[in-house]
Amino acid sequence: MRTSWADSADNSANGSGNTNASACPPRGAYVPPHLRNRTLSSEAPPPPPAAHPAPLPVNDRVNHGGQVTHQGGYFKADHGRQQQQQGYGSSFQSGGWNGRGVGRERGRREVNPFENDEAEDLSISEQENTGINFDAYDDIPVETSGENVPPPVNTFAEIDLGDALNQNIQRCKYVKPTPVQRYAIPISLSGRDLMACAQTGSGKTAAFCFPIISGIMREQYNQRPRVARTAFPLALILSPTRELSCQIHDEAKKFSYQTGVKVVVAYGGAPITQQLRELERGVDILVATPGRLVDLLERARVSLQMIRYLALDEADRMLDMGFEPQIRKIVEQMDMPPPGIRQTLLFSATFPKEIQRLASDFLSSYVFLAVGRVGSSTDLIAQRVEYVLDSDKRSHLMDLLHAQRETGIDGKQGLTLVFVETKKGADALEHCLCVNGFPAASIHGDRTQQERELALRSFKTGNTPILVATDVAARGLDIPRVAHVVNFDLPNDIDDYVHRIGRTGRAGKMGLATAFFNEGNLSMAKPLADLMQEANQEVPAWLTRYAARATYSGGHRNRRSGGSRFGGRDFRKDGSLNKGTTDFHGGGTGGGYGNYGGGYGQGVTSAWD
DNA sequence: AAAAAAG
Numbered sequence: 001m002r003t004s005w006a007d008s009a010d011n012s013a014n015g016s017g018n019t020n021a022s023a024c025p026p027r028g029a030y031v032p033p034h035l036r037n038r039t040l041s042s043e044a045p046p047p048p049p050a051a052h053p054a055p056l057p058v059n060d061r062v063n064h065g066g067q068v069t070h071q072g073g074y075f076k077a078d079h080g081r082q083q084q085q086q087g088y089g090s091s092f093q094s095g096g097w098n099g100r101g102v103g104r105e106r107g108r109r110e111v112n113p114f115e116n117d118e119a120e121d122l123s124i125s126e127q128e129n130t131g132i133n134f135d136a137y138d139d140i141p142v143e144t145s146g147e148n149v150p151p152p153v154n155t156f157a158e159i160d161l162g163d164a165l166n167q168n169i170q171r172c173k174y175v176k177p178t179p180v181q182r183y184a185i186p187i188s189l190s191g192r193d194l195m196a197c198a199q200t201g202s203g204k205t206a207a208f209c210f211p212i213i214s215g216i217m218r219e220q221y222n223q224r225p226r227v228a229r230t231a232f233p234l235a236l237i238l239s240p241t242r243e244l245s246c247q248i249h250d251e252a253k254k255f256s257y258q259t260g261v262k263v264v265v266a267y268g269g270a271p272i273t274q275q276l277r278e279l280e281r282g283v284d285i286l287v288a289t290p291g292r293l294v295d296l297l298e299r300a301r302v303s304l305q306m307i308r309y310l311a312l313d314e315a316d317r318m319l320d321m322g323f324e325p326q327i328r329k330i331v332e333q334m335d336m337p338p339p340g341i342r343q344t345l346l347f348s349a350t351f352p353k354e355i356q357r358l359a360s361d362f363l364s365s366y367v368f369l370a371v372g373r374v375g376s377s378t379d380l381i382a383q384r385v386e387y388v389l390d391s392d393k394r395s396h397l398m399d400l401l402h403a404q405r406e407t408g409i410d411g412k413q414g415l416t417l418v419f420v421e422t423k424k425g426a427d428a429l430e431h432c433l434c435v436n437g438f439p440a441a442s443i444h445g446d447r448t449q450q451e452r453e454l455a456l457r458s459f460k461t462g463n464t465p466i467l468v469a470t471d472v473a474a475r476g477l478d479i480p481r482v483a484h485v486v487n488f489d490l491p492n493d494i495d496d497y498v499h500r501i502g503r504t505g506r507a508g509k510m511g512l513a514t515a516f517f518n519e520g521n522l523s524m525a526k527p528l529a530d531l532m533q534e535a536n537q538e539v540p541a542w543l544t545r546y547a548a549r550a551t552y553s554g555g556h557r558n559r560r561s562g563g564s565r566f567g568g569r570d571f572r573k574d575g576s577l578n579k580g581t582t583d584f585h586g587g588g589t590g591g592g593y594g595n596y597g598g599g600y601g602q603g604v605t606s607a608w609d
Numbered sequence: 610a611a612a613a614a615a616g
Contacts, residue, residue, distance in 0.1 A: 240613065268615050291614040298615095322613060422611065445613055471612050492611085 030398050030436035113254045114171045140179050145570040146367035150190045152182040159185060161214045164259040169210075172254060178203035180371045185210055188345060193366035195315070195359060197568050199349045201478060201506035202371065205251045208237070208311045208345045213256050215309065215343075216284050224306055231279040231302050233264075233286035235309035236336075238327070240317045242267040242289055242449060243456060244476040248313060249287045261285060266302075268292045269449030276301060290318075290326040297334050304336035308343060310362070314475045315346035316355045316495070324358065331362055339364035349502060350495040356571040368570035381505035381513050383537040385528065388516040393488055394432055400514065401438050401466065404484065414483025415459060418468045419500050421489035429488065430468045440466035443473055474500045482506070487515035494527035522546060 142152075153159055155176055156169055177185065180198035187194050188211035198204050212235045224232045237252070239245045249265035256263055264283040266275045268291050275292075279301060286293075286302065296302040310331065312318045318327050336342065344362050351359075360366070388396045401416065420426050423444040430442035441455035441464040452472075459467040460479055467473070468488075474496055482504045491497050497515070504511025515528070525546035532539050539547075 242614085272615090289614060291616095293615095295615050317613085320613095322611095326614075474612090496612095 030395075030402070030438075032399070032402050110258065113250070113257055141370075141372040142179055142183060143370045143568065143570075144183060144187075144367060145573060146192075147365065149367050150186045150192070153177065153186055154182065159189065161210055162217055162259070164217070164257075165210065165214055165255065168255050168257050168259075171257070172206075174203075174206070178207075180204055180369070181207045181210070183369050183371065184208065184345075187367050187369065188212075188343070189214065191343060193339065193344045193363040194369060195346045195351065195356065195363065195366055195570075196369040196371070197348060197351045198369070198371040199502055201502065204347050205248055205313070206255065208313075208347060209248075209252050209255045211345075212237075212285060212309045212311065213252075213259060213261050216261050217259055219308075225303070227300075227303070229280060230300055231264075231283045231286070232306040233283045233302065233304075234306055235285040235311070236293075236304065236307050236330075237285065237287045237311045237313065238290060238293070238318060238330070239287070239313040240289070240323060240475060241472055241477075242269055243452065243473070244313065245287050245289050246453075247476070247478060252285060252287060256285070263287065266292045266296060268295075269452075290323060290330060293330060294326060297330070304330070304334050307336050309345070310336070310342055311345040311347070312362075314348050314499075315359060316348045316351050317475060319355050319358045350498055351568075352495065353569075353571040353574065360572075368572070370568035370570075372568070380509070381501055381511045381535075383501065383532050383535060384512070384514045385517050385532070385540055385543055386514065387518060387540075387542060389518055390520065393516055394429070396516065397429075397486060397488060398433070398436060398438065400484075400486065401433075413462050413465045413481075415462065415479065415481050416466045416484040416486060417459075417473065417479070417482050417503050418466065418486045418488050419474065419491070420468060420470060421491070423470055425489065426468045426470055433466060433468070438466055439464045440468055442468040444470040445472050471496060471500075473503070477503060478506065479503060480506070483512060485511065485513045487513070490515055490517060490521045490524050490528070492523065494524065494531060497524070497528065498531070517543065517546075522549070525549070 156166065156174070161169070179202070180196060181203050184194060184196050184198075184207040188208065196204075196207070198207070216234050237245075237248055239248055245265055245267045249263060252263045261284045262282050263285045264275070264278045265287045266279070267289040272292070272295070275296075279286075279296070288296075293302065297304070312327070317323065330336070339362060344364070344366070346359055346363070386396070397418065404414070404416065418429065418440075420429055423446045426442045426444045430440050433440035441458050443452050443455045447455070455464075455467065456473075456477075456479075458464045462481070471491065474491075476499075485501050485504045487497065487500060491500065501511075501513035504513060517524070517528070521528075525543060526549075529539050529543050529547035532543075
């Protein structure tokens with residue numbers, strides 16, 4: 001049976017190598033629903049087949065705190081050759097509040113990172129730009145655990161961050177700290193290590209940048225080694241994608257404006273020479289992706305021996321299988337000071353227990369902090385699931401986009417972010433949309449860095465209000481005005497789903513997330529249904545039926561599957577799994593909800609268990 | 610099996 005024009009187009013266009021995905025129809029072939037005469041396949045999915053018992057996931061990995069192999073000396077005294085290197089210097093002679101040459105940066109005037117904000121203020125409506133909607137932050141559940149957790153603050157004024165930083169906070173129009181900031185900043189300022197679960201878009205970057213900048217300004221780091229052409233940053237911030245590193249860098253520049261604290265970014269796909277030049281001019285905070293940093297370390301253009309602060313953004317991704325070896329190399333096998341000497345801050349919106357266990361290798365007597373997600377688990381993101389066959393996905397997507405265009409989902413052009421599984425799929429879908437008159441761009445790891453950045457810019461400005469993306473765009477990216485996230489292909493991991501839909505409903509604004517589900521996503525049925533239920537979303541009856549089968553299709557292909565879906569729980573509290581050294585089992589210690597002044601009692605909802 | 614991250 002032919003279910004849509006997409007099927008008929010399947011054979012005609014694009015005869016090469018296009019396997020199962022339906023090919024694009026010829027130009028202008030899109031026909032809006034009301035002009036068509038067909039039944040949408042999403043109306044009545046086939047019933048799920050008979051149930052069979054699902055195997056229990058095996059989960060008995062125990063990881064006792066890894067031996068830290070630190071290779072001596074944080075300071076090699078004798079690396080001679082004190083070149084009067086032009087440019088490499090200001091960090092040597094400074095210290096104390098604002099003692100770092102405010103406003104002048106080695107002869108080069110510091111660019112005002114707030115300059116463009118004025119222009120944006122005018123182009124974007126008032127309401128759009130007032131930053132975070134704080135009403136949405138009331139009644140957010142917060143959990144802390146660990147020994148002697150420093151109490152939260154209610155205002156920035158309560159914290160002694162220094163004048164320069166306070167001015168930048170004002171310039172950023174931050175009025176009061178978000179929940180994650182209220183807790184994380186005092187904890188970090190007190191010198192404690194931190195593992196924090198908090199949705200991006202809730203002010204996470206500032207939560208780890210403020211204490212780092214403040215700490216660097218406060219201390220007297222006037223003794224840095226002088227090795228020709230080697231940079232000695234005091235803080236390292238790692239993130240899993242280049243675009244995210246750029247974004248963190250941009251934010252950190254704002255926060256450190258006129259503080260004298262120098263922020264440099266290093267990532268792959270861009271010419272290294274410029275990054276090397278920046279590093280030679282001196283660096284206090286280095287923001288980087290792992291690959292490029294390893295390159296710089298091997299070239300001895302960067303040394304980590306002066307690192308006092310290490311922050312991992314999207315920490316669970318950084319410690320996932322693909323990244324873990326590189327991260328261990330950087331953190332444990334180069335010259336970085338060990339936990340306890342440096343301060344380590346881990347942030348992510350999701351934190352599976354297995355990853356928490358790995359992460360504890362990097363931490364010393366840390367505080368665990370979980371802040372209820374601003375987007376996903378509240379009403380801010382309306383989640384929908386629709387049953388759509390692969391062959392119908394394209395036409396169905398265009399129906400959605402078409403309807404959206406007519407109704408104007410939020411007045412003016414809301415942006416739509418479409419996630420697909422593969423890079424090839426992203427290219428194909430982008431082409432298909434463009435050919436059918438939907439202005440789309442695409443971003444994925446096989447495109448050049450230039451193309452990636454162009455696509456992102458074009459999306460942000462609304463020039464191409466549709467962006468087709470792989471998971472490269474799933475995490476951390478702060479794109480205002482994303483009104484709709486479409487999971488054209490569902491991910492295989494519910495945490496990835498959480499991060500993807502988190503691109504909308506940011507900073508307290510509303511968002512919509514639509515997922516296309518079919519028989520190819522059986523393993524997601526239960527986690528998805530559970531997640532939606534916990535978020536008070538309407539779960540279609542057919543999805544509940546699929547979920548009831550509770551398939552774990554073959555063992556533990558999902559290493560993160562296991563218990564608490566929201567990752568909002570300290571794995572150290574999980575007695576049966578915890579045979580390790582750091583057991584804070586007596587959970588009452590200073591943690592819990594006692595410190596929270598806000599209006600929620602024990603009414604912490606299912607999201608936290 | 611896929612994506613990301615060095616060149």
